[in-house]
Amino acid sequence: MQYVSTRDSSLRVCAAEAIVRGLAPKSGLFVPQTFPKADLSGWKDLSYPELAEKVLAGFLTDYSPDFLHDATAATYGAAFGGKAGQTVKVHDGLYAVELWHGPTCAFKDYALQLMPKLLVEAKKMLHRTETTRILVATSGDTGKAALAGYADLDGIEIEVFYPNDGTSEIQRLQMATQTGKNVQVYAVNGNFDDAQTGVKRVFADASVAEELEKRGIRLSSANSINWGRLVPQIVYYFYAYFRLVEQGAAAWGSPVDFCVPTGNFGDILAGYYAKQMGLPVGRLVCASNKNNVLTDFLRTGTYDARRTFYKTTSPSMDILISSNLERLLYHVSGSSEKVAAWMQQLAETGVYTVDADTLAKIQESFAAGCADDAAGFTEIKARFAEDNYLCDTHTAVAFRVAKDLGTETPMAVLSTASPFKFPRDVLTALGEEAPASDFAAMAALTAATDAPAPESLRVLDTLPVRFTDSIDPADISAAALR
Numbered sequence: 186m187q188y189v190s191t192r193d194s195s196l197r198v199c200a201a202e203a204i205v206r207g208l209a210p211k212s213g214l215f216v217p218q219t220f221p222k223a224d225l226s227g228w229k230d231l232s233y234p235e236l237a238e239k240v241l242a243g244f245l246t247d248y249s250p251d252f253l254h255d256a257t258a259a260t261y262g263a264a265f266g267g268k269a270g271q272t273v274k275v276h277d278g279l280y281a282v283e284l285w286h287g288p289t290c291a292f293k294d295y296a297l298q299l300m301p302k303l304l305v306e307a308k309k310m311l312h313r314t315e316t317t318r319i320l321v322a323t324s325g326d327t328g329k330a331a332l333a334g335y336a337d338l339d340g341i342e343i344e345v346f347y348p349n350d351g352t353s354e355i356q357r358l359q360m361a362t363q364t365g366k367n368v369q370v371y372a373v374n375g376n377f378d379d380a381q382t383g384v385k386r387v388f389a390d391a392s393v394a395e396e397l398e399k400r401g402i403r404l405s406s407a408n409s410i411n412w413g414r415l416v417p418q419i420v421y422y423f424y425a426y427f428r429l430v431e432q433g434a435a436a437w438g439s440p441v442d443f444c445v446p447t448g449n450f451g452d453i454l455a456g457y458y459a460k461q462m463g464l465p466v467g468r469l470v471c472a473s474n475k476n477n478v479l480t481d482f483l484r485t486g487t488y489d490a491r492r493t494f495y496k497t498t499s500p501s502m503d504i505l506i507s508s509n510l511e512r513l514l515y516h517v518s519g520s521s522e523k524v525a526a527w528m529q530q531l532a533e534t535g536v537y538t539v540d541a542d543t544l545a546k547i548q549e550s551f552a553a554g555c556a557d558d559a560a561g562f563t564e565i566k567a568r569f570a571e572d573n574y575l576c577d578t579h580t581a582v583a584f585r586v587a588k589d590l591g592t593e594t595p596m597a598v599l600s601t602a603s604p605f606k607f608p609r610d611v612l613t614a615l616g617e618e619a620p621a622s623d624f625a626a627m628a629a630l631t632a633a634t635d636a637p638a639p640e641s642l643r644v645l646d647t648l649p650v651r652f653t654d655s656i657d658p659a660d661i662s663a664a665a666l667r
């Protein structure tokens with residue numbers, strides 16, 4: 186299987202190369218040239234690690250079967266407490282795919298517990314001996330998941346940049362207390378887009394690469410612009426579908442809709458890949474918060490980032506430039522020239538409009554909706570009161586959008602974070618008084634709902650804080666060169 190750049194389809198690399206490089210030259214993103222076919226009936230009874238092995242083998246054809254077997258078995262067993270891909274009924278027709286049973290309590294663990302293994306192996310396969318310095322821009326959850334995945338790996342260093350005041354106290358402490366000799370964490374004075382733009386600028390700056398090269402260091406990315414982040418996320422769409430059939434929620438072969446709380450468009454794009462492989466996916470519903478640039482785009486074909494940026498109670502979705510949309514545009518338009526032109530317009534003017542044919546093809550698979558904080562809070566309360574189901578602020582946006590859409594098809598909502606990552610907001614939504622500290626709020630949330638707080642979050646206030654630096658976006662380059 187070869188990978189091409191979304192902005193230059195003449196450029197072809199193998200999976201290992203795509204994963205080591207992260208970003209293609211000229212800021213393009215690597216995408217698979219074709220989609221392997223799923224063996225639905227052969228896969229339906231597999232365990233999560235076994236299924237992951239099959240899905241990965243179709244895309245990562247240059248990796249050895251033994252390696253893929255060992256890596257998936259080591260990743261999706263104990264670290265997820267036997268709950269990888271857990272899919273539960275909320276009420277008739279509505280299901281939750283709980284993706285937060287991993288070590289950092291957000292869905293990003295699915296990719297970031299595996300990707301470090303893919304990267305280390307890729308370097309071996311390519312006979313690369315340099316140090317890999319991974320730069321991560323995070324709106325909160327990616328940072329911790331990446332730190333947890335890469336800490337203390339040989340030949341790898343990781344630097345994380347998160348928006349100051351853009352994360353919850355829990356999220357900040359998860360990062361600031363990270364152990365490991367190869368990790369560095371910075372708060373950036375600005376929002377997520379400032380951090381992401383700053384990191385992208387470093388990647389695009391040849392002089393930074395040249396300077397690091399002299400020291401035997403090469404940059405790479407753990408953001409969902411890296412192919413190694415996307416491929417593991419395809420697995421749970423299959424796993425969830427098989428569970429829904431098993432539970433009698435869907436007939437074998439009939440479609441299931443998926444509603445996905447969306448920020449950078451990585452999680453939902455994995456659903457599109459599952460569909461291209463042959464999974465009976467009905468609609469992929471893109472749920473946004475008040476930063477609804479994707480809702481407008483998916484309805485009209487105009488992507489207009491020239492709008493107010495809102496800080497919401499679902500911070501991992503507070504994004505105006507959704508990087509992975511570029512991959513979808515490439516797949517549906519089939520033209521790296523068109524994609525390069527749209528992305529250039531976006532960079533220069535903040536807006537672009539796709540042609541009618543491209544929009545029509547996108548709308549064959551995708552629907553969209555948005556919900557603001559108040560609507561999300563109402564939804565948290567309703568799901569708990571009516572269904573005894575407790576969800577976090579991101580998942581609540583998706584529940585609300587799914588409800589607004591109304592559908593006869595079974596709907597699976599991807600539940601992307603534990604409610605205990607955002608305990609003050611969840612308590613407030615339930616109509617309870619929220620204590621000032623996240624830790625008191627966690628205890629109060631357990632008292633109010635009987636749901637246990639994950640151990641890894643409860644102990645955070647007892648761990649030493651290692652990182653307190655905050656920097657301006659302009660200083661991200663210097664930090665990357667330290």
Ligand SMILES: *Cc1c(COP(=O)(O)O)cnc(C)c1O
Binds near residue numbers: 448
């Ligand atoms: C990252 C994240 C999202 C958004 O996922 P994308 O792949 O960026 O669209 C949604 N919810 C939570 C909790 C997240 O951490």
